[in-house]
Amino acid sequence: MSLMQHAADMWQSASQLTTKNNAIIAGVSVVSISVAVRWYRRRYNDSAPPGYKGRKDLPYPPGLPVLGNVFQLSISKVIGNLENWAWEYGTAYKTYAGPFPIVVLSSTTAIDEVLKERPYNIRRSANVEKLFEDCNIPGLFSMEGERWRHSRNWMAPQLTQAKTNKAGPVMTKHVVSLRSALQEISKKMEEINEKFYPSITSLESSHQTNVFYNPKDLKIDITPFREYAFSVMIDFAFAHENNTHFSPTLFQDLKIVFDVIRRRALYPIPLYKYGIRDAMDKKFDRTIADLKSSIKRIIEDYTPENFKQNEDKMSTMLESLYIAAQEEEEQNEKSNMNTATKAAKRVTIDDIVGNLITAIVAGYDTTSNTLHNIAYMLACNPEAQKKLQEEADSIFGPPEKRANMSAEELSAVFNDDYIKQFPYANAVIQETNRLLPIGSMMDGQLTKDLVIDGHYYRKKTVFLALTRVAALRSCPTPHPFRFRPERWIECTPEERRIHDKTAWGFGGGPRMCPGRHLATMELVIAVVSVFTLFDIKQIEKPGSAPHAVESNPSSSLLDNVHLRYIPRY
Numbered sequence: 196m197s198l199m200q201h202a203a204d205m206w207q208s209a210s211q212l213t214t215k216n217n218a219i220i221a222g223v224s225v226v227s228i229s230v231a232v233r234w235y236r237r238r239y240n241d242s243a244p245p246g247y248k249g250r251k252d253l254p255y256p257p258g259l260p261v262l263g264n265v266f267q268l269s270i271s272k273v274i275g276n277l278e279n280w281a282w283e284y285g286t287a288y289k290t291y292a293g294p295f296p297i298v299v300l301s302s303t304t305a306i307d308e309v310l311k312e313r314p315y316n317i318r319r320s321a322n323v324e325k326l327f328e329d330c331n332i333p334g335l336f337s338m339e340g341e342r343w344r345h346s347r348n349w350m351a352p353q354l355t356q357a358k359t360n361k362a363g364p365v366m367t368k369h370v371v372s373l374r375s376a377l378q379e380i381s382k383k384m385e386e387i388n389e390k391f392y393p394s395i396t397s398l399e400s401s402h403q404t405n406v407f408y409n410p411k412d413l414k415i416d417i418t419p420f421r422e423y424a425f426s427v428m429i430d431f432a433f434a435h436e437n438n439t440h441f442s443p444t445l446f447q448d449l450k451i452v453f454d455v456i457r458r459r460a461l462y463p464i465p466l467y468k469y470g471i472r473d474a475m476d477k478k479f480d481r482t483i484a485d486l487k488s489s490i491k492r493i494i495e496d497y498t499p500e501n502f503k504q505n506e507d508k509m510s511t512m513l514e515s516l517y518i519a520a521q522e523e524e525e526q527n528e529k530s531n532m533n534t535a536t537k538a539a540k541r542v543t544i545d546d547i548v549g550n551l552i553t554a555i556v557a558g559y560d561t562t563s564n565t566l567h568n569i570a571y572m573l574a575c576n577p578e579a580q581k582k583l584q585e586e587a588d589s590i591f592g593p594p595e596k597r598a599n600m601s602a603e604e605l606s607a608v609f610n611d612d613y614i615k616q617f618p619y620a621n622a623v624i625q626e627t628n629r630l631l632p633i634g635s636m637m638d639g640q641l642t643k644d645l646v647i648d649g650h651y652y653r654k655k656t657v658f659l660a661l662t663r664v665a666a667l668r669s670c671p672t673p674h675p676f677r678f679r680p681e682r683w684i685e686c687t688p689e690e691r692r693i694h695d696k697t698a699w700g701f702g703g704g705p706r707m708c709p710g711r712h713l714a715t716m717e718l719v720i721a722v723v724s725v726f727t728l729f730d731i732k733q734i735e736k737p738g739s740a741p742h743a744v745e746s747n748p749s750s751s752l753l754d755n756v757h758l759r760y761i762p763r764y
């Protein structure tokens with residue numbers, strides 16, 4: 196066979212092979228696409244039974260094929276983007292994250308319905324449970340179904356109003372540190388203000404420079420709020436008078452836990468699960484392991500008799516959870532449940548640790564960010580600030596008196612019903628939570644077909660509930676977008692009922708925030724005993740400076756806010 200002929204034969208068989216391969220590739224592609232389309236149609240089935248409207252009938256902002264609305268959503272302003280569409284497209288619309296549809300709800304009826312259906316017919320988005328599970332800290336926030344119910348029944352009684360009232364001395368102890376830290380910030384900001392706008396003594400020349408404003412000098416410092424919320428949570432959860440069991444750096448290390456959880460929530464690929472862990476991941480693992488062994492040691496040393504003798508004192512959540520777990524264990528042993536059910540109901544150290552860390556994670560950023568938002572709202576609304584100061588002065592006496600009060604003296608001022616004692620402070624907190632709630636959006640996924648606000652949605656539908664928009668839409672008192680704490684006080688009983696019903700700053704339904712009493716008490720104590728020591732004002736800036744903006748992907752924490760705390764004492 197000549198070389199030419201050999202080459203021609205090879206070419207022919209190669210092209211036959213290519214034609215065969217092409218046919219195989221084409222066949223596999225057609226099958227894969229049709230499987231994907233069938234899967235997509237079944238998974239994202241938007242048909243509704245006759246007589247109902249469904250997802251297919253919802254309006255939506257136009258987007259790109261396959262990519263949907265991804266390029267119209269900015270990660271740091273996603274809540275604002277979705278809320279703007281809600282005002283434009285109405286109480287129910289859909290948006291597409293790539294090819295995946297998401298229903299966005301913002302009517303009072305829809306929000307009420309979805310909050311009540313959790314956790315059985317609606318779950319939090321699937322990756323929350325997985326994330327906390329992978330981090331080895333499963334807790335109330337991330338649990339679903341029966342496991343959630345069990346933890347909730349066990350956690351909620353530790354956070355009742357009566358129990359949190361006993362935490363007053365812990366809070367005043369830390370509020371004294373908050374006061375010192377704000378006094379420091381006050382000094383720094385007054386120096387900056389004086390540097391930017393020194394008092395003009397003479398006008399020697401018309402070309403004289405009198406203003407030295409420099410944006411680089413301005414930093415946002417919410418560390419004091421974070422330290423306050425963190426210290427209260429740590430004492431309340433487990434450290435109160437029992438610090439000896441923990442490593443000296445544990446509480447500092449715990450802060451990394453929050454950063455790692457936040458970072459993992461945003462990872463597109465969970466590298467840490469495949470053994471690719473950086474220094475932060477490793478520190479996270481060590482901290483959780485340390486925490487578990489410290490808690491084990493506390494439990495081993497623990498005698499329930501000591502605890503029972505101290506019932507008038509605040510017990511830590513760890514003590515209360517442990518006692519509750521023991522009691523449950525005893526009941527389980529006495530009952531005639533089968534062994535498997537008993538084992539399922541057994542509370543483990545992991546459950547205790549997971550729930551304690553959950554409480555700290557859930558109560559730390561939320562409370563400190565709310566304090567920051569309240570300070571900003573007061574700075575923007577001097578009349579409301581004045582009323583708040585008058586209320587505090589009428590109970591504590593003039594500001595110079597409480598500027599130096601000890602924790603014990605402060606604690607003695609508060610009675611058990613701090614909300615009735617400081618109604619205007621409470622209204623300021625409610626009003627801030629209405630306009631700048633930390634959680635203004637909640638997510639969920641249907642675990643069965645459901646009718647929500649007249650629309651029929653199929654199982655697995657993913658939705659977002661915009662609670663702030665819904666509350667604003669149904670506001671029964673005038674000027675819904677204005678900061679008017681009076682609306683919570685000077686209103687008819689029917690108006691108040693609607694305000695309370697739509698006060699979703701702490702969520703709602705069976706999953707409503709169990710830490711709300713503790714958080715409200717922390718906020719009231721900080722606002723009346725520290726904020727009212729100052730006239731809080733925004734530092735003056737030129738029109739070109741960036742304005743205050745909600746810039747957090749998951750909460751309404753404000754950026755570009757620079758406040759002066761001008762002493763009143």
Ligand code: HEM
Binds near residue numbers: 633
């Ligand atoms: C100003 C402070 C706080 C705000 C704004 C806040 C807000 C919220 C919100 C919006 C939810 C979701 C509720 C829902 O899904 O319906 C929640 C859940 C939760 N919060 Fe808070 N929270 C605060 C403080 C706290 C504190 C101090 C604790 C702990 C003691 C805490 C513990 C929890 C827990 C464990 C959950 C999950 C409840 C469940 O899924 O059953 N929170 N919180």
